[in-house]
Amino acid sequence: MSRGSFVFTPMALRSLELDKDMLERDKYKRQLASHHFSSYMLRKEAVDRTTLRSSTARPPTVCQDVVVQNALYTGDLEAMQHLFPRGSTANLIIEPQGGDMRWVARGEGLWSLTYEQELTTPLHITASRGFTDCLRLLLQRGANIDIAPSGTTALHESCENSQPECTKLLLIHGANANAVSEDGVMPLHVCTSPESLECAKYLLQYGAAISGRSLDEDDTPLHVAARNGLPDHIELYLRYGAAVNKQNDEGLTALNAACAQPQESQDLQRYFKVCQLLLGAGADIHIADQDKHTPLHMACKNVNPDIVDLLLAHGAQVNEMDYGGEAPMHNILKVVCFKGSHNPERIVRALLNHGSIRVWPGALPMEHKEFFESILSLAMTPRSLQHLARCTLRSFLSGRVHKVVPKLDLPTFIKNYLLLEYRGFVH
Structure with a gap:
């Protein structure tokens, strides 16, 4: 050991190592802050040169x-x-x-x-x-x-x-x-909650572009409001002249975006109201996305019976195929096991009454099996003359069942029977 040196205890050595680590972390933190600040100042200088805006404010x-x-x-x-x-x-x-x-x-x-x-x-x-x-x-x-x-x-x-x-x-x-933010969105694009309605109103009053597009997805504010189920925002944007059938990079219109968004039970009515407003403003129900999914495909996948009824009432095609060769009926049967609280039977019934194709038995979900098997048995093995008469009439009317039966001069319970009213199963 050289003169003037002294022995470090293990505890002292450990303390020195911790101090060294702390100094290195502090040094890195300062470098990171300096990097962020330098990057920001470079971006700011570039913007200032582009816009030729002079400012006397201190940096x-x-x-x-x-x-x-x-x-x-x-x-x-x-x-x-x-x-x-x-x-x-x-x-x-x-x-x-x-x-x-x-x-x-x-x-x-x-x-x-x-x-x-x-x-x-x-x-x-x-x-x-x-x-x-x-x-x-x-x-x-x-x-x-x-x-x-x-x-x-x-x-x-x-x-x-x-x-x-x-x-x-x-x-x-x-x-x-x-x-426009670094992520390519304008202030209207970040108005994504019901509570942001007043913010959206002020933005539009001060010249916000109602058809401004986000850089990444090419969304308009109408797309954002539809995707988030915001009927009051939709109504506001439509009053300001929002283009209802604009498509984004994925081919989605605002109507497609609303139908495609996963919905919990408490969200169903909000999205239904959004679709009502969009269809009332002239939304095209036949526009499909890049995978040929129509709004009806999407509404069936997310199991919103009211939206399905609304789309069918506006002429949606029940047998239109997507790129995978699947019709809306396939979409509802895939998810019915997970959406029992959404009344998926209403959608199956509505699709059948509008002339939907039948599905092979292997596609049936295990839950609600009685209901779906009873549907198939109507076409394959009618159990009585009553069933046979219903099958014959429905086959004759084909996709017009939902229009013709309500107009027939028949008791209500017979009309409901012809329209496949269900009580857990179709009788």
């Missing part, structure tokens, strides 16, 4: 002050008035602590599970949380309203989080109602 600075962040995240107006006095700048870039975990390459084949850091601003924080007074203070202090360090503007944040007063305030101060 944003990175803020890691926990006191400032706490005031912003809690909406503490009094603290913010102290932290942002007159003459100060509110153009700050903030790197929140925490977030989602992700694997990050450390070099030399090593990976580390690290918190994903996304840059934000005081405007984004207050707008997304509905702190209107705090947002107003920041705007009065000259905060850049179109700044988007993580790819979205504060207007996107307020709309996505259904904060109408913040949305209105941002628009009044000149926020771009058609700003």
Whole structure:
């Protein structure tokens, strides 16, 4: 051992290693923040050169002050008035602590599970949380309203989080109602909940493009509202002249998008109302997507009996085949086991009454077996003269059963019998 050296205990060595790791993590974190900030500034400079917009505002600075962040995240107006006095700048870039975990390459084949850091601003924080007074203070202090360090503007944040007063305030101060995020969507595209209706109204009043397309899927706001089952949004967009039969990259119209969306029992009526509005505005029920799925195929797959009845009433074709050679009847039989609470028997009955093709017995699901087997037995082995008479009449009327039988001068119970009324099985 050389003179002047001393022995490290295992505990001391471990402590030094931990300190070294901590310093390396801190160094990496600073490099990551610097990278994000540099990338943002490069994008911002490119946009500024393209639009030729001159600005006297000071460039944003990175803020890691926990006191400032706490005031912003809690909406503490009094603290913010102290932290942002007159003459100060509110153009700050903030790197929140925490977030989602992700694997990050450390070099030399090593990976580390690290918190994903996304840059934000005081405007984004207050707008997304509905702190209107705090947002107003920041705007009065000259905060850049179109700044988007993580790819979205504060207007996107307020709309996505259904904060109408913040949305209105941002628009009044000149926020771009058609700003495109890094993901290629405009503020109208992120109005995806019933509570965002007022935000959508303000956007349209301030010039949002009703037919604006998202970059990835080519969706219009009408597609988004239909997919999320938002009848009030649909009604609003139609009043503003939304094109009802526009197709996106997958060939979906708004009607297709509504019918294709998986629906729980509590959602059925919302989507039915959406389809009613779209059909009332002239939606084409015959437009199919890239796989030749019509709205009827999709409504059968998601087991919404009211939508199926609505589409059939508007002339949907029950025997149209998709690319896989399957008709709507195949779609309902595939999922009936999983959607018993949706009354799938209503759809089978409606399709048969409109002239649907029959399905081979092996396609029948195990649940509701009595019902489906009783359907087949009507065609193959009528059990009585009564059954035979019904089979003969239905065969003669073919796809006109649903139109002709209700007009016949017969007792209601006989009409129901001819239309395959069921009580767990068809008698």
